Amino acid sequence: MEKSNEITMEKLLAELENLKAKTTQLENSAKKDQLSIAIISGDMDKIMAGMIISLAAAAMDTKVKLFFSFWGLAALRDPKKTVKGKNFVSKMFGCMLPKGYGKLKLSKHNMCGMGPMMMKNLMKKQHVLSLDEMFKEAAELGIEITACEMTMNLMGFKKEEFIDYPHFRIAGAATFVADAGESAMQWMI
Amino acid sequence: MTTEELKNLTVAKSVDARGTACPGPLLEAKKAIGTIQSGEILEVLSADEGTKNDLPKWCNKQGNEFLGMVEENGYYKLYLKKK
Known part of the structure; x- marks a missing residue:
């Protein structure tokens, strides 16, 4: 047998070190049991879908991180809060967009507000959690909500007009990208 | 497990989730599972058809053992053993 093919202790140890390094590398690149959703829509049905899936995931011990952006931000407004010192355009946006998740429209069959009213009644009848209850459950389960700063x-x-939510933060797109990058599931609603 | 065996199980805790639709029963199960010991049995009552499929999946993910279910008049009794 040639000398180079001999199995020595040094070779074995070196190989072991090599394997260890590779395992660590793999472990670090493995996706976390985490769900990241970018919620862009501000429609009642879409926010509901996002929240229901998030709650189910959190109940299954999956870490959930929600990134609210564009029209989705309107769902986070607190109807009881008002802020001063806005310019004309901001005031217009404030007037036109729904003030909180209780005031959202349906993406289809809104019928000037009749749709959401009927939907809410139906949900009550069928024992589906209301959006208010869903946000409370989400807070209890530690679901993180990030509002898009841009x-x-x-x-x-302004952050002063958003709901009081225990796991709330304001961040940029890079935060979502970083969170989504390590999540096993990344969606957009 | 047969229906008879399921009916004779000693249940450590029973949660009535009949008042909530999906994902309510899962949330109830999650809350209840923390209150029982390993190896004990949890009973979940649900009127939601989807729970029949969802709860076994939930158990699978959590490592708990899904034992089976008994269909009652208009609702289901589902049984699981905490890991």
């Missing part, structure tokens, strides 16, 4: 500036929303 769209907040664009539409003139």
